[in-house]
Amino acid sequence: MKKKLVLIGNGMAGINTLEQLLKLAPEKYDITVLGSEPHPNYNRILLSSVLAGDASVQDIVINDLDWYRDNGITLHTSQTVTRINTELRTVTTNKGLSVSYDDLIIATGSLPFMLPLPGADKEGVIAFRNIEDCEIMMDAAKQYKHAVVIGGGLLGLEAARSLLNLDMGVSVVHNSKYLMDRQLDEIASNMLRSELESQGMNFLMEQNTDSILGDERVTGVRFKDGSEVKADLVVMAVGIRPNVGLAKESGIEVNSGIVVNDYLETGTPHIYAVGECAEHEGVVYGLVAPLFEQGGELAKRLAGIPSPGYKGSVVSTKLKVSGVNVFSAGQFLDQPGTRSFRIQDDFDHVYKKIVVQDGKLIGTVLFGDTSDGSKLFSMIRTGQDISGQEKELVLGSQGTAKPQSGIQFVAAMSNDEIVCGCNGVSKGDIQRAIEEKGCTNVNDVKYCTKATGSCGGCKPLVEDLLTYVLGSDGVTEVKEGICGCTPLGREAVVEAIRSMKLTTSKEVMHVLDWKNPEGCSKCRPAVNYYLGMIWPVEHEDEKESRFVNERNHGNIQKDGTYSVIPRIHGGVTTAKDLKRIADVAVKFNVETVKITGAQRIGLYGIQKEDLPKVWEELDMTSGFAYGKSLRAVKTCVGSTWCRFGTQDSMSMGIELEKRLERISTPAKTKVAVSGCPRNCAEATIKDLGVVAIDGGWEIYVGGNGGTDVRAAELLVKLKSEAEVIEWTLAYFQLYRENANYNERTSKWIERVGLEFIKRALASQEERRALQQRYEFSAGLTSDPWTEIIEQERLNKNYEPLQPIRM
Amino acid sequence: MKSYVIGQASEIEEKRARVVRILDTEIAIFKLTGGELRAIENLCPHKNGKLSEGLVCDHHVYCPLHDWKINLNDGMVQAPDEGCVKSYHVEVEESTDNIILHVETMEPTRAS
Ligand SMILES: Cc1cc2nc3c(=O)[nH]c(=O)nc-3n(C[C@H](O)[C@H](O)[C@H](O)COP(=O)(O)OP(=O)(O)OC[C@H]3O[C@@H](n4cnc5c(N)ncnc54)[C@H](O)[C@@H]3O)c2cc1C
């Protein structure tokens, strides 16, 4: 029988421990998690992004409910454990749930420290710790204007910055003379303050809070010196204390945190503690990187893997506030026996300091340029001798002589050393992603491992690791962005849309930090396409992001008039339809009537305001005949009339056109069907061509007759019509999901290779799945002409405003 | 300088444009995100593209014919292309939602 493992606290440290344990010993335990919060495990670090409106709560979930299910973990949310019976080995919650354990992990994190001020219980006075706090602040920002943040540390400043983003006026109250005085020295602290002041933050320094004013809701804050400041929201960010109440009451040894040894064992058998609630060698940590290191050790312990145990951590701090780069690590204040080296450049607002003891780097503070932060941090942790390199280290990347190169440096790191502290990604994880998953640049690594995903401080190390593993030739340029507005390529954008469930262009551009807030003519249509392809239901098509042809459902000509091309499925029409087309052409003075290159009839020279009328009178479908979608299916007469024809190419063409029309594709697409290998429909220069052979069909793909002529390649030979449809739809869906926006199939196939397509379509199961996704999306389209004719509101966009007479 | 009421702001969708004709001149009235309006002549200096049909990104429009980028605030064509489009002063009267366009007196000269 499996042993029972219970985790109290569904937070970052506890779940990280489970993640690591599952990698080491997936079958060893039946796991139950009990957590007070109603949410699955989320990234607490990114709460300030949620507050700033850069991410939604959904976006910061690390492990969603499926993760628990997939790993066989029983999760009880909104359950606070109130008692641990160490004799019977059970835990009981406030709602009466009782669970027994063989091994127990306590990971209850910490509680925000609330100053015991008179009035601190008023409405509008809160801490900044969890999603609920965030929601309260966001609601408050909608109604109120004045926020006061008590505490000028890391958390306080992040909260203050986010509240500025929410359009609140923000004052930060700090009791000492320097902001972030536990992480920065005087110089850096002053630089930080003036930077934040220029962003609009107001500081009340060396102030001690006396009381909180107001009746029900807070209206202001009074200080010891008698002065007051207006406030409708007070955020206390003055510190945290380990959440040890439960452990204490259950008789587990507690000092300031729950006391643990190098193996994260508490004084009570079978009970472990990890995270902010734990105290190791007298130290309680309040940042994730050390907690993840603890998690790794605990996972090994539980999995029964021998290890030297946890030896404590050196911590580094990075402020996640836009426009300000601050980094500090280790022991950065001058003390007897230490020497420090610094440069200060007040022109560029750069300050760097390193602290050295006995020839070893023991601490650093960087302001303005933090690019060397992670490297210096690692040197601090490994404790190597840096004598003689001080100058180069301070001058950093600007220095002349090269100290130990970044590559040598990452080579010397141990495999389980954490590179990305925010997401707990070790050197080994990244190296595996490079070696096994084929990552060749930072973006790839980010999407495989999450490293560099949160604060980005570890990016230089990841770059060095890539070079170390692949050699400088093996590292690819970060794929060129889809346009000048972003360095992200298609893969990254599409992946972000999927994983963060982004459903509007605005969200995409905001969350992914687009350079131009509303994008440009390249990315707007592309993003709109990707969104529609990924979320056919949720995404509302953005007309204002569509190129004029697609927006007006006609092809704009060089003089600003339009051409209208009614659909003639498979190139087969009737005398009645022809007559109607002719009537419309006469009535609207159409200048040119032309049989196009693809068996269609085009009416040229129509004024924009006449478009709706023309469509109404034509009463045929066509929308999408000019867009990035199927243009036409060309056919020969096939077995119906031709003496050589072996199959009915016309009905096959009509059927295909009906199935393929309307839906958006990355670029325009053309299809043809020929009734025998003579191939009169020229099917082998189309995006997809079907050619009848004796007793079956051949499908050709990737052809093009335009500027870059390319003969299509044989994809497959098939027996039945049903199979032709199945393969065709699956192929188009694969193209829709896989190609870059604006990439014709011929280019796409050259890029990914025919083999890739053959493999992707090889199994019938996969084909059916693709076909289903295709049909699902196609089923949601409608004919825009009908819609516009019926809706006055849409119709008016075709008319000019009233002309002015002078 | 004369001022004309040419319609209502609600008749234009955000990031879209409508056109008003004054004698032979077509003027495109754009609505930016947030509701502000801009007016420029509906004629791209490159090959006469109808700017009213272009993609609007913040205060720029991309010509639908060959993708020139034009600043709607001052009508300047953005690098690497060069040129400029005539721009007009346009505003919305809050109380009535009327669009008011200010134009100098025009002569019916140009053929459109
Ligand atoms: C706004 C904000 C920004 C931060 N930014 C950074 C940063 O940039 N870098 C960094 O390294 N760190 C940052 N931190 C700190 C980091 O989030 C914490 O160090 C980390 O989350 C601690 O993990 P933990 O598992 O120990 O505690 P938590 O993540 O707090 O998890 C503890 C969980 O236990 C639950 N719990 C408590 N008691 C019980 C009980 N009796 N029964 C059941 N469940 C219980 C709690 O509800 C909570 O969900 C930030 C924190 C905040 C709040």
Ligand code: SF4
């Ligand atoms: S392709 Fe074959 S069937 Fe079709 S028209 Fe040409 S010869 Fe006839």
Ligand code: FES
């Ligand atoms: S006509 Fe405007 S870009 Fe060519």
